[in-house]
Amino acid sequence: MTTPFPAATITGYPRIGRRRELKTALESLWAGRIDTGEFAQTTRSLRVQTYHRLRELGLTEDYAIPATHSHYDHVLDTALTVGLIPSATTGTDFDLGEYFALARGTADRSPLEMTKWFDTNYHYLVPELEDATTFKAHPQHLLTLVSEARTAGHRVRPVLVGPLTLLTLAKTAPGTATSPLERLDELTAVYLDVLSILSAAGVEWIQLDEPALVTDSGEYSDEELAEAAARTYATLTSALPHSRLLVTAPYGSLRAGLPALADSGIGALGVDLSPAVRTLDPGYVDRLAEAVPSSVRLVAGIVDGRNVWANDLTASLETLRSLPQPEVSVSTSTSLLHVPHTVADEPALPVDVATWLSFAEEKVTEVEALAAALSEGRQSRESAFARADRAQRTRAESTTVHNPAVADRTAALRDHDGRRGAYADRLAAQASLDLPVLPTTTIGSFPQTREVRRARADHRAGRIDDAGYEAIMRAEIDRVVALQEGIGLDVVVHGEPERNDMVQYFAEHLDGFATTENGWVQSYGSRCVRPPILYGDVSRPTPITVGWSTYAASRTELPVKGMLTGPVTILAWSFAREDISLAESADQIALALADEVADLEEAGIGIIQIDEPALRELLPLRRVDRPAYLDWSVRAFRLVAANAALATQIHTHLCYSEFGEIIEAIDALDADVTSIEAARSRMEVLADISEADFDRGIGPGVYDIHSPRVPSVAELTELVDSALQSVDASRLWINPDCGLKTRGYAEVEAALANLVTARDAALARIGAAQPTAV
Numbered sequence: 001m002t003t004p005f006p007a008a009t010i011t012g013y014p015r016i017g018r019r020r021e022l023k024t025a026l027e028s029l030w031a032g033r034i035d036t037g038e039f040a041q042t043t044r045s046l047r048v049q050t051y052h053r054l055r056e057l058g059l060t061e062d063y064a065i066p067a068t069h070s071h072y073d074h075v076l077d078t079a080l081t082v083g084l085i086p087s088a089t090t091g092t093d094f095d096l097g098e099y100f101a102l103a104r105g106t107a108d109r110s111p112l113e114m115t116k117w118f119d120t121n122y123h124y125l126v127p128e129l130e131d132a133t134t135f136k137a138h139p140q141h142l143l144t145l146v147s148e149a150r151t152a153g154h155r156v157r158p159v160l161v162g163p164l165t166l167l168t169l170a171k172t173a174p175g176t177a178t179s180p181l182e183r184l185d186e187l188t189a190v191y192l193d194v195l196s197i198l199s200a201a202g203v204e205w206i207q208l209d210e211p212a213l214v215t216d217s218g219e220y221s222d223e224e225l226a227e228a229a230a231r232t233y234a235t236l237t238s239a240l241p242h243s244r245l246l247v248t249a250p251y252g253s254l255r256a257g258l259p260a261l262a263d264s265g266i267g268a269l270g271v272d273l274s275p276a277v278r279t280l281d282p283g284y285v286d287r288l289a290e291a292v293p294s295s296v297r298l299v300a301g302i303v304d305g306r307n308v309w310a311n312d313l314t315a316s317l318e319t320l321r322s323l324p325q326p327e328v329s330v331s332t333s334t335s336l337l338h339v340p341h342t343v344a345d346e347p348a349l350p351v352d353v354a355t356w357l358s359f360a361e362e363k364v365t366e367v368e369a370l371a372a373a374l375s376e377g378r379q380s381r382e383s384a385f386a387r388a389d390r391a392q393r394t395r396a397e398s399t400t401v402h403n404p405a406v407a408d409r410t411a412a413l414r415d416h417d418g419r420r421g422a423y424a425d426r427l428a429a430q431a432s433l434d435l436p437v438l439p440t441t442t443i444g445s446f447p448q449t450r451e452v453r454r455a456r457a458d459h460r461a462g463r464i465d466d467a468g469y470e471a472i473m474r475a476e477i478d479r480v481v482a483l484q485e486g487i488g489l490d491v492v493v494h495g496e497p498e499r500n501d502m503v504q505y506f507a508e509h510l511d512g513f514a515t516t517e518n519g520w521v522q523s524y525g526s527r528c529v530r531p532p533i534l535y536g537d538v539s540r541p542t543p544i545t546v547g548w549s550t551y552a553a554s555r556t557e558l559p560v561k562g563m564l565t566g567p568v569t570i571l572a573w574s575f576a577r578e579d580i581s582l583a584e585s586a587d588q589i590a591l592a593l594a595d596e597v598a599d600l601e602e603a604g605i606g607i608i609q610i611d612e613p614a615l616r617e618l619l620p621l622r623r624v625d626r627p628a629y630l631d632w633s634v635r636a637f638r639l640v641a642a643n644a645a646l647a648t649q650i651h652t653h654l655c656y657s658e659f660g661e662i663i664e665a666i667d668a669l670d671a672d673v674t675s676i677e678a679a680r681s682r683m684e685v686l687a688d689i690s691e692a693d694f695d696r697g698i699g700p701g702v703y704d705i706h707s708p709r710v711p712s713v714a715e716l717t718e719l720v721d722s723a724l725q726s727v728d729a730s731r732l733w734i735n736p737d738c739g740l741k742t743r744g745y746a747e748v749e750a751a752l753a754n755l756v757t758a759r760d761a762a763l764a765r766i767g768a769a770q771p772t773a774v
């Protein structure tokens with residue numbers, strides 16, 4: 001008989017390490033400071049320490065700890081394990097040279113494409129499927145994980161991305177005739193090989209993650225996916241007499257996939273019961289109560305894996321007890337990959353805020369407390385429950401959370417749609433800006449030099465005073481403005497040297513947000529971010545960007561573009577509140593930014609850009625939920641600019657995504673000018689733009705800033721020409737794909753000079769007047 005499924009578990013844990021040990025190891029390996037032997041040893045001890053810590057925190061049962069380590073990305077790992085990407089494995093691990101070549105590219109090979117994992121800010125590598133791909137089992141690294149854990153005294157649960165999710169995330173190489181899902185049976189046979197090998201090695205529980213089953217927005221319908229899941233899991237479970245499968249469905253609720261999985265023979269079903277999911281699907285708990293037979297262990301993900309709020313243990317226990325299944329396990333809604341390690345590393349957080357939070361470690365203790373209370377009663381964990389009750393109460397009553405002035409202001413908005421005057425009137429009023437045809441500009445940031453970064457750090461640490469800091473930033477602005485003038489750009493920017501990060505910067509200057517010192521979350525590979533925590537009503541104590549923008553304007557005759565991060569992006573890249581709706585938080589941020597717009601205008605800044613690169617990211621995974629989201633997100637953006645004068649030119653900027661699905665929403669933002677990432681996809685977005693009848697200013701990026709390569713005049717000309725085929729010259733702007741902060745000055749200077757040359761050439765060809773600016 002198989003060991004029963006553990007009563008307390010999590011479905012994944014941060015891999016980067018509490019002190020970002022994995023990041024250090026990766027960067028040392030890539031820089032040649034350590035060899036693969038040392039890398040293997042460091043990552044092994046990171047894994048084993050993590051297992052020990054998780055046991056200390058309460059995951060004591062066999063198979064309670066999932067082995068979710070990955071050197072870079074878990075989708076890449078699974079794709080290699082089943083041969084969806086031709087595997088290069090050694091006896092015990094991946095061939096690291098080959099592995100990192102896929103992840104990061106080499107001098108003569110591009111890396112795999114990278115894109116966002118469901119509606120999160122984690123990026124995975126997109127496997128590419130060809131007709132010639134032959135799946136094959138390469139379970140070596142999984143066996144290594146299992147045996148090294150066993151040696152250290154732990155029975156861990158190996159984890160793979162499930163076959164349906166893997167196929168739906170894969171893209172097909174050009175010229176591939178079969179669609180991914182048509183290869184499901186073939187792939188299932190190889191998963192079976194992998195699982196059988198693990199089973200033969202004595203592994204009793206294996207986890208397969210199937211988030212694809214909660215979405216209906218991909219290529220396949222709910223029903224198609226559900227039918228495929230039923231078939232695949234029936235095959236896998238019937239052929240595995242000695243091991244059982246936990247299948248998880250994070251990031252949403254199961255619909256047609258629920259009966260399909262529940263009756264497929266799997267041993268345990270992991271479901272996402274986070275507040276966000278239950279708000280979108282209030283009937284989910286009832287459906288689970290009905291659909292999951294007692295032969296399947298229901299693994300209730302009641303501790304939120306994506307957000308940072310302390311769990312309301314009392315309410316959670318009640319939900320768990322309402323489930324009719326005789327035995328329920330307690331878990332996290334998603335992997336804890338999306339939250340930082342521990343609140344204990346944040347001594348500088350306001351004390352009250354700190355007591356309201358749970359990061360990964362604290363969430364493990366919540367899981368343990370709930371599991372114990374479920375079997376032995378609440379009194380067995382009374383102090384944890386009392387603490388959780390107090391956190392709920394103090395947060396609900398706190399005056400740092402609730403600001404009546406802000407609430408009144410958003411309440412007064414009610415039916416305000418944020419519309420400005422008609423575009424024709426704006427266009428006429430903005431003629432005074434006197435811009436040339438095909439105006440050139442950049443997206444905002446300029447290279448962040450070591451000196452600039454050091455000045456920020458020194459200022460933060462008190463090693464230089466405000467005046468000293470200001471002088472260094474002003475010198476940088478002088479240089480950036482002079483550089484742009486010299487190159488011949490038409491609309492200049494101050495370069496954003498004062499910003500460490502486009503969201504964190506605003507969070508630091510708005511009331512209602514807290515920022516962390518060590519709250520790192522993996523974004524991809526070795527790259528981590530520290531999302532701010534939005535805990536209270538948002539207001540702006542003083543102007544944020546006005547001083548920098550007006551200083552830049554004082555140094556040039558050219559128009560200076562003010563630079564703001566939009567409300568949706570600030571929200572998307574922060575941990576959001578759950579005591580009020582996202583829509584309401586977005587309105588609050590929008591109103592604070594609207595005050596900034598008014599102050600910029602007042603200070604004489606006539607062009608203001610409001611960046612919304614994350615608009616696509618929060619798009620709900622199910623189609624029915626999309627209109628409501630697009631409604632509030634577009635409205636919040638428009639509120640920022642709603643009271644701007646007709647003569648003020650409002651720009652927005654989007655990047656990171658495919659825009660087809662949201663092109664109408666982008667149009668509805670009603671910005672006067674929209675710059676949009678396009679170079680990397682060879683101007684694919686232009687088709688969507690012409691289809692949507694987008695009739696205001698548009699700047700499809702012509703310079704791919706993701707690479708240090710300087711695009712030649714010829715390349716830039718080709719992109720400008722193709723843009724001119726879909727966009728009328730009177731509406732076209734010439735700009736890079738995105739900000740330049742990750743680049744170096746030498747390449748940026750050369751690339752922007754080429755961009756202006758390409759623009760001039762295009763002007764000459766279309767016979768328009770040469771620009772009068774400069």
Ligand SMILES: [Zn+2]
Pocket residue numbers: 443613653654655656737738739
């Ligand atoms: Zn961008």
